[in-house]
Amino acid sequence: MLKSARDSLHLLAIVAPGALFIVVFLVLPSLYLMGMAFTSTGPSGLPALPFSLQAFRELAGFGFLGWSPGNLYTLLRSVWQTFLATALVILLAYPAAYYIASRPTRWRPLLLLAVVVPSWTNQVIRSVGWMNLFAPGTPISDFAVLIGLTEPRMGLFPSQFAVIVGLVYNFLPFMVLPLYAAFERLDHAQVEAARDLFASPLAVFRHAVFPQTLPGLMAGTVLVAIPAFGMYVVTELLGGGKATMIGNLVARQFADATNWPLGAAGAILMILATVGGLWVLRRLGRRLGGDREVVL
Amino acid sequence: MTVQSPFAGASTRPETEAQPARAASSIRIEGLSKSFDGAVSALSDITLEINPGEFFTLLGPSGCGKTTLLRLLAGLESPDAGTIHIGDQLMAGVPAHRRSVNTVFQSYALFPHRNVRRNIAFGLQMRGTDAAEMDRRVEAMAALIGIESLLERGVHQLSGGQRQRVALARALVNEPDVLLLDEPLSALDAGLRGRLQVELKRLQDQLGMTFVFVTHDQEEAMVMSDRMAVLDGGEIAQVGTPQAIYEQPSDLFVARFMGHENLLPITHQDDEGIETALGRIEGVFTAGSHLLLRPEALKLHTNRQAARPHFEAQVIECLYRGPVTDYRLRCGEAQIAVRCGNEGQRRPGVGETVQVEVAPAGTATLQG
Numbered sequence: 001m002l003k004s005a006r007d008s009l010h011l012l013a014i015v016a017p018g019a020l021f022i023v024v025f026l027v028l029p030s031l032y033l034m035g036m037a038f039t040s041t042g043p044s045g046l047p048a049l050p051f052s053l054q055a056f057r058e059l060a061g062f063g064f065l066g067w068s069p070g071n072l073y074t075l076l077r078s079v080w081q082t083f084l085a086t087a088l089v090i091l092l093a094y095p096a097a098y099y100i101a102s103r104p105t106r107w108r109p110l111l112l113l114a115v116v117v118p119s120w121t122n123q124v125i126r127s128v129g130w131m132n133l134f135a136p137g138t139p140i141s142d143f144a145v146l147i148g149l150t151e152p153r154m155g156l157f158p159s160q161f162a163v164i165v166g167l168v169y170n171f172l173p174f175m176v177l178p179l180y181a182a183f184e185r186l187d188h189a190q191v192e193a194a195r196d197l198f199a200s201p202l203a204v205f206r207h208a209v210f211p212q213t214l215p216g217l218m219a220g221t222v223l224v225a226i227p228a229f230g231m232y233v234v235t236e237l238l239g240g241g242k243a244t245m246i247g248n249l250v251a252r253q254f255a256d257a258t259n260w261p262l263g264a265a266g267a268i269l270m271i272l273a274t275v276g277g278l279w280v281l282r283r284l285g286r287r288l289g290g291d292r293e294v295v296l
Numbered sequence: 297m298t299v300q301s302p303f304a305g306a307s308t309r310p311e312t313e314a315q316p317a318r319a320a321s322s323i324r325i326e327g328l329s330k331s332f333d334g335a336v337s338a339l340s341d342i343t344l345e346i347n348p349g350e351f352f353t354l355l356g357p358s359g360c361g362k363t364t365l366l367r368l369l370a371g372l373e374s375p376d377a378g379t380i381h382i383g384d385q386l387m388a389g390v391p392a393h394r395r396s397v398n399t400v401f402q403s404y405a406l407f408p409h410r411n412v413r414r415n416i417a418f419g420l421q422m423r424g425t426d427a428a429e430m431d432r433r434v435e436a437m438a439a440l441i442g443i444e445s446l447l448e449r450g451v452h453q454l455s456g457g458q459r460q461r462v463a464l465a466r467a468l469v470n471e472p473d474v475l476l477l478d479e480p481l482s483a484l485d486a487g488l489r490g491r492l493q494v495e496l497k498r499l500q501d502q503l504g505m506t507f508v509f510v511t512h513d514q515e516e517a518m519v520m521s522d523r524m525a526v527l528d529g530g531e532i533a534q535v536g537t538p539q540a541i542y543e544q545p546s547d548l549f550v551a552r553f554m555g556h557e558n559l560l561p562i563t564h565q566d567d568e569g570i571e572t573a574l575g576r577i578e579g580v581f582t583a584g585s586h587l588l589l590r591p592e593a594l595k596l597h598t599n600r601q602a603a604r605p606h607f608e609a610q611v612i613e614c615l616y617r618g619p620v621t622d623y624r625l626r627c628g629e630a631q632i633a634v635r636c637g638n639e640g641q642r643r644p645g646v647g648e649t650v651q652v653e654v655a656p657a658g659t660a661t662l663q664g
Contacts, residue, residue, distance in 0.1 A: 187405070197398065212409075214409075
């Protein structure tokens with residue numbers, strides 16, 4: 001409760017710098033970006049008046065040569081690659097987190113460190129690392145040729161496969177950490193109660209373990225899927241134009257292609273898609289969470 | 297103690313609508329041993345027979361192995377040696393989820409992501425009971441336990457006592473051969489605990505089911521049990537009815553654990569009596585190292601014409617408790633606790649000299 005004007009002045013002094021920062025560096029630029037999406041493309045790609053929906057028409061695929069599905073494909077590819085990468089991250093992180101949480105206490109920090117350490121290196125350098133591993137003539141590429149995954153002298157990169165590997169590799173720690181936290185405080189009494197109440201090992205997992213890790217899984221999914229959806233470095237380096245995502249499309253409009261209004265419209269689409277994705281995830285969390293919904 | 301027919305326990309029990317009388321199961325434990333990490337022996341060579349339909353309590357201090365024994369019965373641990381039979385079935389190699397045994401856990405271990413109804417239904421669901429039958433049985437059990445109104449609530453909305461009831465219903469609805477209870481009342485406050493003790497005992501009577509109850513509280517054990525086993529350091533110290541264990545404890549550990557204070561080393565024993573720090577008491581006693589005097593079986597006399605056998609003592613403390621008064625007396629080197637019913641007689645005060653009458657039935661000799 002505020003008792004006097006003096007108190008409210010104090011509060012203002014505490015809140016003001018942060019609020020000002022957010023307004024200047026987040027709210028205003030966002031508004032500017034949204035406004036820009038509704039302008040026309042001027043000379044050298046910069047936004048110009050009058051306001052129009054031209055950028056959105058372009059984004060939807062209408063150009064000088066009529067409609068092309070390129071951007072739609074990019075959007076669908078972004079959703080698909082994000083989904084695939086997140087699913088693979090979950091499949092890898094779930095057992096890893098369980099394994100780490102079930103080790104003796106003194107080993108856990110070391111194992112967690114091993115998970116996190118790679119992310120201390122710059123994303124670009126790590127992607128270049130994968131480029132070297134997947135280049136033609138490396139043992140990995142030769143093996144891929146051997147099992148018929150790729151043709152001789154082609155290498156595994158650039159490809160969608162390389163992009164997915166890069167995404168999974170990049171975001172694995174962000175799934176392992178929240179899942180580890182969930183496994184670490186797992187209530188084993190619930191596991192025993194399920195066993196006692198005739199649950200087979202699979203049913204024990206389904207009804208006593210999985211629901212307890214669901215909040216961690218949801219948190220990890222948000223931490224992985226949102227940045228993966230906007231990913232630009234990995235797709236640029238490992239995809240070589242074969243697996244471009246919407247992040248690349250937006251970035252290109254502000255750089256090489258210089259069409260700022262189109263880039264702004266793409267950014268708005270990304271925000272909307274992300275909000276939509278979160279909504280779907282929230283619905284899923286409620287369904288999987290049983291009577292106690294899991295809120296993000 | 298072996299009851300041959302598995303129906304023996306159930307046949308004398310009244311039937312209820314909610315739960316038809318059913319065959320209760322006996323439990324036979326032979327040479328059961330379990331140790332953890334190869335070092336600490338949690339249980340060593342336990343042999344025990346539990347009758348069908350019996351309320352049997354495993355009593356002992358923490359670390360005595362009572363919970364380990366319960367977990368072995370549930371199948372949550374496997375023994376290093378020895379066998380368990382439930383009914384006629386050998387339990388070796390039978391995993392927890394294939395045993396017709398259910399447990400009420402100390403922490404209740406309810407599933408927080410399921411409401412009360414779906415918590416209670418869990419066991420039935422796992423056994424593939426059809427939905428209509430499941431609803432019927434869950435509702436009948438909820439009515440029996442008195443939680444019908446809570447069925448649609450979330451677990452986090454329940455009080456401790458309500459959670460305890462849900463945990464009980466969740467186990468009982470499966471109509472197990474044996475119900476295991478791991479200190480189910482220890483997290484509740486004293487008043488609620490007392491009420492639930494009575495309720496639980498009545499319920500067991502009504503269902504005629506074999507209950508194995510673990511507690512460290514000797515009063516709770518006495519109130520509830522048909523028979524009980526006192527455990528000490530992974531071994532059984534004594535098995536018997538509450539009365540037998542309270543009045544004739546087999547050794548000093550059991551006597552102390554049952555709350556006895558008046559344990560006097562015997563200095564001399566012959567055919568006509570025994571001698572302790574209180575003096576000589578005439579009578580025929582079995583051989584032992586200590587004499588137990590139950591405080592409520594001692595009588596105080598303020599006049600000089602006390603009946604024999606008796607000894608003289610001085611009151612050093614006097615605590616009025618309503619129905620009874622607890623005295624602490626000094627007699628030479630020894631201190632004695634005496635509990636007297638307050639029937640309206642004059643109560644001796646602190647500092648007074650009294651005659652203490654020893655009723656032979658209120659004594660026991662026991663081994664150190």
